[in-house]
Amino acid sequence: MTATSWAWLVLLLPLLGAIGIGLGFKLLPAKIAGILGTATIGLAFLCGIGALLCLLGEGAEARHHASSLWDYASVAGLNIKLGIYVDPLSVFMVLVVTGVSTLIHLYSYGYMQSDQGYHRFFSYLNFFVFSMLLLVLAGNFVLLIVGWAFVGFASYALISFWYRRTTATRAGMKAFVINVVGDIGLVLAAFLIFREIGSFDYGPVFEQAPQVFHTNQWSVTAICLLLLVGAFAKSAQLPFHTWLPDAMEGPTPVSSLIHAATMVTAGVYLIARTHTLFVLAPTAADIAAFIGLATLLVAGTIALVMTDLKRAIAYSTMSQIGYMIMGVSIGAYSAGMFHLMTHAFFKALLFMAAGSIIAAMANNQNIDDMKGFGKAMRFTSITMLCGGLALAAFPGTSGFFSKDEILAYATARGGMYTIFTVLGYFGALLTAIYTFRLIFRVLPGKPCAEAQELIDNGHVAHEEPRNPATGEVEDTDVGFPGAEHHIAEQTPAMKVAMGVLAFLALFAGLIQVPGVDETVTHFLDPVFADSPLAAIVPSVGASWLGLAIGAAISLAGIGIAYWLYVLRPEAPAALIRRLRPVHTFLFNKWYFDELIDVLVVRPALAIGRFANRVFERFVVDGLVTGTAETVRGSGGVVRAVQNGFVRSYALLLIAGFAGLALYFLLSSS
Amino acid sequence: MNVEWYIVLSALLFTTGAIGVLVRRSPMVILLCLELMLNAGNLALVAFSRMVGNQQGQVFAIVVMVIAACEVVVGLGLIVALFRRKLPLNVDDLRELRG
Numbered sequence: 217m218t219a220t221s222w223a224w225l226v227l228l229l230p231l232l233g234a235i236g237i238g239l240g241f242k243l244l245p246a247k248i249a250g251i252l253g254t255a256t257i258g259l260a261f262l263c264g265i266g267a268l269l270c271l272l273g274e275g276a277e278a279r280h281h282a283s284s285l286w287d288y289a290s291v292a293g294l295n296i297k298l299g300i301y302v303d304p305l306s307v308f309m310v311l312v313v314t315g316v317s318t319l320i321h322l323y324s325y326g327y328m329q330s331d332q333g334y335h336r337f338f339s340y341l342n343f344f345v346f347s348m349l350l351l352v353l354a355g356n357f358v359l360l361i362v363g364w365a366f367v368g369f370a371s372y373a374l375i376s377f378w379y380r381r382t383t384a385t386r387a388g389m390k391a392f393v394i395n396v397v398g399d400i401g402l403v404l405a406a407f408l409i410f411r412e413i414g415s416f417d418y419g420p421v422f423e424q425a426p427q428v429f430h431t432n433q434w435s436v437t438a439i440c441l442l443l444l445v446g447a448f449a450k451s452a453q454l455p456f457h458t459w460l461p462d463a464m465e466g467p468t469p470v471s472s473l474i475h476a477a478t479m480v481t482a483g484v485y486l487i488a489r490t491h492t493l494f495v496l497a498p499t500a501a502d503i504a505a506f507i508g509l510a511t512l513l514v515a516g517t518i519a520l521v522m523t524d525l526k527r528a529i530a531y532s533t534m535s536q537i538g539y540m541i542m543g544v545s546i547g548a549y550s551a552g553m554f555h556l557m558t559h560a561f562f563k564a565l566l567f568m569a570a571g572s573i574i575a576a577m578a579n580n581q582n583i584d585d586m587k588g589f590g591k592a593m594r595f596t597s598i599t600m601l602c603g604g605l606a607l608a609a610f611p612g613t614s615g616f617f618s619k620d621e622i623l624a625y626a627t628a629r630g631g632m633y634t635i636f637t638v639l640g641y642f643g644a645l646l647t648a649i650y651t652f653r654l655i656f657r658v659l660p661g662k663p664c665a666e667a668q669e670l671i672d673n674g675h676v677a678h679e680e681p682r683n684p685a686t687g688e689v690e691d692t693d694v695g696f697p698g699a700e701h702h703i704a705e706q707t708p709a710m711k712v713a714m715g716v717l718a719f720l721a722l723f724a725g726l727i728q729v730p731g732v733d734e735t736v737t738h739f740l741d742p743v744f745a746d747s748p749l750a751a752i753v754p755s756v757g758a759s760w761l762g763l764a765i766g767a768a769i770s771l772a773g774i775g776i777a778y779w780l781y782v783l784r785p786e787a788p789a790a791l792i793r794r795l796r797p798v799h800t801f802l803f804n805k806w807y808f809d810e811l812i813d814v815l816v817v818r819p820a821l822a823i824g825r826f827a828n829r830v831f832e833r834f835v836v837d838g839l840v841t842g843t844a845e846t847v848r849g850s851g852g853v854v855r856a857v858q859n860g861f862v863r864s865y866a867l868l869l870i871a872g873f874a875g876l877a878l879y880f881l882l883s884s885s
Numbered sequence: 886m887n888v889e890w891y892i893v894l895s896a897l898l899f900t901t902g903a904i905g906v907l908v909r910r911s912p913m914v915i916l917l918c919l920e921l922m923l924n925a926g927n928l929a930l931v932a933f934s935r936m937v938g939n940q941q942g943q944v945f946a947i948v949v950m951v952i953a954a955c956e957v958v959v960g961l962g963l964i965v966a967l968f969r970r971k972l973p974l975n976v977d978d979l980r981e982l983r984g
Contacts, residue, residue: 858982859980860980860983861976861977861980863976866907
């Protein structure tokens with residue numbers, strides 16, 4: 217089989233799973249639905265490996281294939297095929313997406329067991345994986361947009377999965393609206409590309425772009441900026457990031473899969489895929505890099521003060537995606553993609569561990585209430601520690617190699633780009649502090665009531681279910697998580713998924729050690745060979761120097777967190793008192809929600825209200841009621857004649873004829 | 886004999902009929918007055934036919950008689966139906982067509 221046949225199979229399997237589970241929800245027992253959902257994704261992963269082996273069997277230059285099944289749209293000289301594009305970049309993404317998805321499906325199999333919407337959940341989840349694969353495998357911009365919109369819908373459906381919660385449905389709407397703003401950017405970019413180059417297919421577009429555009433021509437810059445709008449909305453970068461923390465209302469596997477590991481990295485993939493255009497528009501690329509940098513710092517500082525466990529991890533996700541966006545924008549393509557992969561491992565793992573702890577807390581996500589889970593949930597805490605170490609870039613873990621590679625590239629590029637190295641290392645310090653703030657506040661210490669109960673009785677505290685966000689009592693009909701909560705210690709499926717990810721989080725970095733193997737770079741090289749920026753390679757010595765600095769910073773960050781939250785537990789409160797304004801500023805998330813409210817939402821509402829009060833009331837209503845009143849008035853006049861007296865009709869008739877006769881008599885004489 | 890006399894008689898008959906239709910309320914009488922008006926027309930047709938000396942006017946008079954017979958059939962039928970349903974035999978009370 218060829219690589220493209222494997223890729224078609226990769227696309228087909230999750231689609232079959234989604235449709236099969238969705239239509240068969242009455243016939244299939246819950247267990248079978250879960251197994252089916254997991255198995256289709258697992259098989260898709262195996263097919264992805266098949267495609268990988270096919271590509272590896274070819275020469276580096278020949279590793280790109282386009283294939284199409286049929287015409288998607290063919291009108292007026294525009295011919296769009298339902299086509300895919302298989303090259304190392306898309307296969308890399310396919311492997312990351314299907315691999316992590318398989319594990320998260322496995323985790324959901326246990327975690328969602330008592331949920332009343334078990335079939336619905338797996339159907340949505342499979343549909344999401346299908347859409348994401350369509351996005352990464354698409355062979356032209358039209359299919360890319362289709363996949364892009366599908367993942368947006370899947371994200372909306374899964375955020376609002378527990379639709380009895382008003383907070384969840386509202387968060388879903390927010391995510392959808394912001395994502396649609398991004399979709400508009402992407403669609404306009406595609407229109408511009410078609411106008412300038414006359415094709416939607418990746419092959420011709422990227423081949424002809426260097427001849428059509430000269431560097432920093434306004435049109436290519438506009439295309440890149442519009443692409444960035446799409447990428448930033450999907451990847452939760454400033455200023456389109458406010459939906460991501462709210463999206464944590466969804467079930468934890470969803471946060472883990474969509475809002476950490478896969479969908480939110482679509483923006484990184486988009487920039488890497490269209491790198492040819494970004495090379496031609498260095499201004500746009502620099503803007504992207506600076507926004508990535510700003511996001512990583514802003515999100516990092518907010519994560520320092522968040523007290524909601526999942527939201528804190530969500531801000532960390534934004535911050536890590538900031539690194540990736542920065543990487544692929546300045547030219548560290550394979551480093552950015554490598555960070556995408558390792559981040560998928562350790563962030564999915566952290567969310568899974570957080571889900572396990574939140575389940576033990578009966579859906580309470582506030583870390584102020586958590587304490588001493590280290591003793592109560594040994595497995596969860598060990599895996600959380602693994603994920604935390606990787607996120608904090610502890611020497612030797614996967615995050616250590618991937619993050620520093622981006623920063624080493626920024627140093628090697630030199631000039632203005634040194635800023636990215638310096639502030640990137642500062643961001644790494646923040647990362648280490650906030651990660652271990654979470655770990656030190658949740659795991660060690662005297663167990664809280666729920667943890668103590670887990671130690672004593674071995675079961676989870678179940679209270680009357682309440683919405684963790686608002687505290688209102690939950691509507692426990694359908695669309696509700698169910699009263700049972702599943703933790704990793706008692707659910708083998710969750711344990712396996714977290715175990716595998718913990719292993720990957722710790723050791724996946726070893727496939728890309730500077731000067732030793734650099735597997736990912738070699739594999740992705742053919743894709744990025746056309747970019748002059750790919751020629752800049754940090755020397756092995758510089759890379760190792762960067763790694764040493766990174767190690768020192770990571771250890772320093774962990775040390776600061778240890779000092780603040782373990783040795784001097786009273787220090788954080790004192791710090792908060794001392795720096796009250798800063799804390800308030802950060803705690804309110806830099807007032808971004810309020811800013812958007814003032815700049816966008818309120819003007820829009822004001823325009824709407826103006827239109828309603830003035831235009832609608834006077835112009836539209838006036839026109840409509842005016843017409844109606846005229847017709848009614850003239851009707852009233854004519855109606856008086858129709859009085860129902862037959863004799864009066866006769867009189868009118870005779871009078872009329874008499875009048876006519878008189879007229880003709882007079883006029884003829 | 887001069888044709889004017891016939892025409893004057895015809896006009897008088899027609900006016901009598903028309904006034905009858907307008908002032909009487911009984912459907913029976915209205916029907917009679919309608920007949921009167923039709924026959925006034927017939928008289929005028931026959932008179933003109935004699936004056937001109939051709940037969941077409943008389944043919945028209947026969948056609949009008951046929952129509953008058955039809956009209957009587959329908960009109961009397963309506964009156965019988967009204968009577969059977971115990972509706973008032975007064976055209977002013979039958980005002981369902983009022984707008």
